[in-house]
Amino acid sequence: MSDVRERIAGARSIVVKIGSSALTDLADGLDTGRLDRLADALEARMRAGTDVIVVSSGAIGAGIAPLGLKKRPVDLATKQAAASVGQLALAHAWGTSFARYGRTVGQVLLTADDISNRAHHANAQRTLDRLRSLGAVAVVNENDTVATTEIRFGDNDRLAALVAHLAGADALVLLSDVDGLYDGDPRRPGPDGRPARLIPEVAGPEDLDGVIAGSGGALGTGGMASKLAAARLSADAGVPVLLAAASDAAQALTAAAVGTVFAARSERLSARRFWVRHAADARGRIVLDAGAVDAVARRRRSLLAAGVIGVDGRFFDGDVVEVVDADGRVHARGVVAYEADDVRSMVGRSTSDLPADLRRPVIHADDLVTV
Known part of the structure; x- marks a missing residue:
């Protein structure tokens, strides 16, 4: 056996x-x-x-x-x-x-x-x-x-x-x-x-x-x-x-x-x-450029604002969101650190260009799970 x-x-x-x-x-x-x-x-x-x-x-x-x-x-x-x-x-x-x-x-x-x-x-x-x-x-x-x-x-x-x-x-x-x-x-x-x-x-x-x-x-x-x-x-x-x-x-x-x-x-x-990957409802989507997809999905890095090219949905700090590429393919799910409007204001900006209260990762690596 x-x-x-x-x-x-x-x-x-x-x-x-x-x-x-x-x-x-x-x-x-x-x-x-x-x-x-x-x-x-x-x-x-x-x-x-x-x-x-x-x-x-x-x-x-x-x-x-x-x-x-x-x-x-x-x-x-x-x-x-x-x-x-x-x-x-x-x-x-x-x-x-x-x-x-x-x-x-x-x-x-x-x-x-x-x-x-x-x-x-x-x-x-x-x-x-x-x-x-x-x-x-x-x-x-x-x-x-x-x-x-x-x-x-x-x-x-x-x-x-x-x-x-x-x-x-x-x-x-x-x-x-x-x-x-x-x-x-x-x-x-x-x-x-x-x-x-x-x-x-x-x-x-x-x-x-x-x-x-x-x-x-x-x-x-x-x-x-x-x-x-x-x-x-x-x-x-x-x-x-x-x-x-x-x-x-x-x-x-x-x-x-x-x-x-x-x-x-x-x-x-x-x-x-497990809850993030399988059980939680995704409240929205964050769209990444190719470099950010590679960093998040393959190298398990935190998601920074510079790699974000779009935001879909209405979500808040602590919600689970899907992380997708420009074609809409889902690569990861994670617990977002900001509400949707804040992420929209951060799109494509380097961390040093952001106000002090928006310099944390959009999603920390510890809160990201690839799918």
Whole structure:
């Protein structure tokens, strides 16, 4: 067994994300039989001494059938209506299933704003920690009933990776309708006529060369592209990832001998730098000339006013902004030291030409994270 699989198998705390397709179908909505089997596997892992947080998709999918809808809704209002019905059913189903083992379930509904806002972030962290200390199972879902396009995580794979960081988990397990990462679509042969090949382990970006990732299915919003993005995000947090089929949950949650594993980066990003790169909302953009891009993104220098050629958006001292080149490509994110109007007044000026109160870097190197 590889070191990564051993690390996941022996993790003392894990986040397990379960996809919509593993819990629901269009015809009948929530499948409590499948949910019970997943709860059985989760309970076995908890009885082995592991703290488990569940990130459960399926709220919208669970609301489709009761509302008489024929397909997953595409407009925001109907999605929110389906989620309001489905969240109740989903929480009740998890509670009923874990009650068979005498466990209490606590529902935690989050929006992206709860992660990007430092105060909300801390509150969510305390809630998850306290639920675990009280022996309850935290079941996390995106709060689809109130989340708008602007404040959505986008999919529960990303949410799960952020929760893994938030909770300080040792591993992340993504369970869905796919049994691992393939170098192509496993449902059809590639251009050369050969079937797609399962990739058992991803040690770094070079292992993803030539991999084609697709979007989600009828019931979900994720797909392989979102799972790869979540795995990269999780790696930045120092958390290894296992991607496996929900039907293989028992094996995934014991020896981790199925699916694809993703190694974590050797140096875990600090909580602040992780927040800047992945969790915080960017309030604006600062546009740099080519020399400043090189200094900031490649040589990890502080951003000085002389390299700034433009400012977009309205932001204030302490906000996170994107650092982009003249073509709009994002090279870094950072915590800006001035409000937008001050930065506009500083564009292209050398430090010695600025008033004394504007001579600090626009973004200090310690507050910059390349992307």
